[in-house]
Amino acid sequence: MGFLSQNLSYSDSALTLLHDLIHERTGINYQNAHRELLADKLSTRVIACGFNSFLDYYYLLKYDTNAEPEWQQVMDAISVPETFFWREMDQVQALVRVLVPQYFASQSAKPLRIWSAACASGEEPLTIAIALNEAGWFERAPIEIYASDGSPRAIAKAKQGLYRERAFRNLPVSLQAKYFQQEQEGWRVLPELHSRIKWTTVNLMASVEVQPLATASVIFCRNVFIYFSEKAISRTVRLFFDAMPTPGYLFIAAAESLLKLTTDFELQEIGGAFVYVKIE
Numbered sequence: 001m002g003f004l005s006q007n008l009s010y011s012d013s014a015l016t017l018l019h020d021l022i023h024e025r026t027g028i029n030y031q032n033a034h035r036e037l038l039a040d041k042l043s044t045r046v047i048a049c050g051f052n053s054f055l056d057y058y059y060l061l062k063y064d065t066n067a068e069p070e071w072q073q074v075m076d077a078i079s080v081p082e083t084f085f086w087r088e089m090d091q092v093q094a095l096v097r098v099l100v101p102q103y104f105a106s107q108s109a110k111p112l113r114i115w116s117a118a119c120a121s122g123e124e125p126l127t128i129a130i131a132l133n134e135a136g137w138f139e140r141a142p143i144e145i146y147a148s149d150g151s152p153r154a155i156a157k158a159k160q161g162l163y164r165e166r167a168f169r170n171l172p173v174s175l176q177a178k179y180f181q182q183e184q185e186g187w188r189v190l191p192e193l194h195s196r197i198k199w200t201t202v203n204l205m206a207s208v209e210v211q212p213l214a215t216a217s218v219i220f221c222r223n224v225f226i227y228f229s230e231k232a233i234s235r236t237v238r239l240f241f242d243a244m245p246t247p248g249y250l251f252i253a254a255a256e257s258l259l260k261l262t263t264d265f266e267l268q269e270i271g272g273a274f275v276y277v278k279i280e
């Protein structure tokens with residue numbers, strides 16, 4: 001039995017139970033060495049629920065019929081919402097310069113749907129929208145952008161559309177000036193751009209939530225699989241694959257790879273970027 005700084009008692013077995021339950025629900029995997037980090041992130045919630053042990057908190061999440069709102073709090077507590085504008089732009093440029101023209105050359109009337117599947121506070125889908133607008137696509141063709149995250153707090157922030165200086169570290173200054181207005185608390189994205197995106201919460205481990213959005217032709221799911229177990233990645237990728245049309249394009253971050261896993265996606269280099277493609 002150990003104690004965290006807030007005098008919460010924990011045992012390795014209670015943390016393992018809690019870890020496994022959270023992993024099953026969210027895909028996020030705190031390997032053995034990081035169990036205490038997980039405990040640390042959850043300690044505020046354990047106290048807020050009036051408990052002094054992690055085992056009691058485990059019982060609440062596992063068995064309480066009213067645990068759903070607490071699961072939202074868990075997602076917020078363990079989420080790592082680090083992101084910024086113009087991140088890994090080679091993939092976004094491959095979308096804008098190659099995939100979008102290809103799509104509208106082959107099927108003119110049907111809208112192209114793009115889904116940013118773990119968008120944190122929204123910088124990734126807004127980057128996609130800016131790049132598409134800069135290339136003139138919004139005037140020329142029907143494009144729908146969906147953006148979601150498992151953390152309700154992240155999506156609430158995305159819906160606000162207000163960003164601090166750090167988020168702009170990669171974005172050309174001219175684009176910051178064009179698409180954002182400075183306010184006292186930061187920079188607010190222009191409503192015309194912000195409203196192009198449909199914001200929602202989706203847990204990537206919940207098939208009923210994933211399936212409707214995974215019918216998109218293009219999915220960006222970047223910098224989230226680094227936190228997932230292999231089993232959880234395989235499951236999510238399978239959900240994407242089953243729902244996506246052909247051709248379907250999945251972008252994951254450069255630091256991530258599906259090579260160790262068996263998937264039906266084919267890895268291709270398109271416009272200088274790596275993309276997982278669902279082919280006929």
Ligand SMILES: C[S@@+](CC[C@H](N)C(=O)[O-])C[C@H]1O[C@@H](n2cnc3c(N)ncnc32)[C@H](O)[C@@H]1O
Pocket residue numbers: 025026027028075079080081082083084087117118119120121124149150151154202203204205221222223224227253
């Ligand atoms: C590091 S951010 C990535 C943001 C953006 N895609 C990027 O590349 O800049 C990771 C996000 O994944 C989200 N996440 C983690 N597990 C998730 C899950 N099971 N379902 C949906 N989102 C999840 C977190 O809430 C967090 O906002």
